[in-house]
Structure formats: structure tokens, C-alpha cells
Amino acid sequence: MVERSVLLVLHDVAPHTWTDYRPFVEAVDALGAVPMTWLVVPDFHHRDALAAHTDFRRLLDTRVAKGDELTLHGYYHCDDQPPPRSPKEWFMRRVYTHEGEFYQLPQVQALQRITDGIEVFRRNGWPLQGFVAPAWLMSQGTRQALRQLPLSYTSDPQHLYRLPDFTALNAPGLVWSARSAWRRGLSKVLSDRREQHWQTAPVIRLGLHPVDMRHEFSRRYWLDTLQRLLNAGRTPLTKAAWLAMQP
Template sequence: MPEPTPQPRSLMLVLHDVAPETWPDYQPFVEAVDRLGEVPMTWLVVPDFHHRNALSRAPGFCQLLERRLQQGDELALHGYYHADDGPAPRSTRDYFMRRIYTHEGEFYALDQAQALQRLHDGLALFDRHGWPVAGFVAPAWLMSEGTRQALRQLPLRYTSTPQHLYRLPEFTAIDAPGLVWSARSAWRRGLSRVVCDWQCRRWREAPTLRLGLHPVDMRHRASREYWLRTLQTLLEQGRQPLTKSAWLDRQVAA
């Protein structure tokens, strides 16, 4: 029996926190990526970003997302509000995770019923627009056990953390290392560059590599240019750009 043909190395370009409010940050970058050729992207869409960006009140932005789908991009559900508005933390660990590490870990403390309701609400919005959805990514990648149990009950194919994709409903882990910046301050941007450069060298031969972008990255020239340059370099190295769903399909077929 002949051995299977090795698959080309790949990359996944992922836009986090997609909402009407964040589109002006992303627009110049997306236009620059489009000029590189066919580079499909996965857009992590928030139905009502910070309780002030309801997609139901942004028909023009929804039309933009539909056009991106027609171009071969993917939309995934990224929380519902992308804001942690639950009861105050009760432990030192929870205080660190929910008030210092991030204020946006919406699914960090939800029980199963709460998580299931928000997931149903988000999927219902996708359904009303006729948008296919295969994946859910929790804001800040933080998921409670209740959220994990809720995801097992839904017809979603994957979720993810910074270094893995998980095939649902079994939560089967697949290595998919990711690069991400913390761009809120100059020292964070400087450290992020050093870390990501080291990771690029470390993972040069990795089968796939994810680029996880955030709106704040787009507000600083250094981080914005870093992502575009890194994308170009990875493409020149022969990596094939794929959406998360397309990459997952490849793993199933392998």
C-alpha cells in the first residue's frame, strides 16, 4: 500500500473580537491581506461586543461578513458579549483571572445552564443570518467546566485554546501552536515581538501555525506591521493558508 502524500505545512489567520466597533481597526489590515492574494481568514464574531455592538443593529456590517463568507472566509462564534459581567470573584485565583489577567473572560465562571443559554443565543443569531458555524472560541480562551459540558451538547465541531484545537464533542486535542501579542503598552509590545520571534524559530517546521490577531494590535504600527510581515514570510516559506474548519477537515481526512 502506498504511503499517504505528506500534506503541506499550513497557517491559520484568525481575527479575534470581530464587531462593528472593531472593524475600523481591522479594515486597513484586511485590505492589505487581500492584496497578497487568496488568504482565507477565520473571523471570531461577537454577537453584542461589550453590550454595545449588537449585530442586529448593524446591517451594513452583517453584509460585510456575508461577503467575507462568499470570498472563502469562515465565521466562528466568539462568546456573546465578550465581557465578564458575572458576580464578583470569590477566590484569589478567580480575582487574578477575572480582574488582572482579563476583564473579558465571559465564559470563565458560567455554570452549564448559563453557558448553554449564551451559546444557544449566539448560534441562533448565526442561524437567522444563514451563516454556517463550526467553531466556538471563548473570550480570552477561558472556559469553565460548565462551558465544556455545554459544548458537548451542541452541533459544533471545534473549540480552541492558544496551543490546541479541540474536536467536539469529545474534546480531542490537536496540536495547533499559536502566536499572539499583548499590545496594550509599549513594553508589552516589545516583549511580544521577542517571544513571537522565538516561537517562529521554535515552530518553523511545525505542521501548522496560528496567527491570533486582536483589534488592539491594529492600533499600533509596530504590531500591525509585524503581523503583515510575519504572514508574508510564512507564505513565502510555502505554508498554505487555511481557515480553522478547512484545517480541521484536513486532519479528519488524514
């Protein structure tokens, strides 16, 4: 049993976000054997389909061969449902995020989208164990759909859930809001406090987004934090590898 782990997770992976991630991934590769979990979107915002990008699919092939994990991250990663009808819906779907693809989906539609995503992975020969909803938002219909599918886990910001019964495992995560300078500054303060609080936690997840990579301040934070956790003796694992080690 690995006593303390760190999970490096790249969100919103799509052909157009590789430009953002590439320098960071190369820097992580230079550290040695640090496996990563890539949250892959099959057709980002209906305009970035993996099927149209052979070179990017080959890149993902090489990451799988290297020991990284690819996880299904929604299908379109955008909220394309009818407009909000209540103040709560408006906040969740227009203020908190515009990308809660699975926040409102009924079971039939959620099942179809996840099944379509599974088929994308199958066609490319990529092993698949997990599904993560964009913004971690899932309707009850999505949860019901996941109970019917051959997947091992899903997650929210602080937990991994074994499927199909949604058994919760504590897996605290750091994540930034990096769209503006004040958000980046606040994110660092909060993340430093949380990292200190979680010093003895069995696992810490680092949840990166493409926007983090567009600013030296946030990009450097993630690389420094990863190195600090590795130097503190944490073992880098993918989500699936860590889950397989849990009782």
C-alpha cells in the first residue's frame, strides 16, 4: 500500500488545448516518471472533434503507452440544454459555469452521451475506467446512467466514487480559478492553506485547467507544488492506479 500519493489531473483535454498544456507536460516529463490523468473531451463545444485530429490522437496513444490514464470528460463540455428556468438554475448554469453539460441531462440523454464517449475510446483502443462530468456537475439522470455502464469511477472536487454504487473515497483536490489576476492571487492563498491542512492526507489531487497554463504565475505554482509534494515523499499515480490500491 502506498502511504501518501499525489494525482496530477489535466482537465479539458482537447486538440485546441494541447498548445496550452504542452510546455507544462514537457516540464513534468523532465522530472522523471510522473504519470498523469488526462480528462479527454471527445468533441469540445461541438467544434473540436477528436476524429478530425489524427496527430492529437497519436499523441494520446503515446501518453497511454507511457503509463498515463485517459478519462472521459463529458462529451461536448458545454451546456446545450434549454435556458435556465429558476434563480438556482441561472446561477449554476450562467454564473458558476457555462459548461455544466451533465447538470440538467435526463437519464436517456446522459446515457447516450456517455455511451458515445465510451465508443470513441473503444475505436481508438484507449483503456477507459473513469468518467468526470464537466465542472463536476451531474444530474440525477446522469448518476442513474452511470450505474448502468462498465466504468469504475467518477469524481467530484473532494472525492472519488466507485461505480456502480457510488461508494465515496476521500480524495481532496486543489483547483484554481485563473481567469483574472485577483482570482489567481486568491486561488494561491486558498491552495496554500489547503495544502498545509492536507499535509498528512493519504492523497492530494492537483486539478489543472488550460487557463492555468496561460499565466506564468499559475503555471509555475502547479509545477512547484508538484515538485514539493514529490520531494515530501508522495508517490505520483493516476486516478485509476490509486483507486486500485484502496481497500
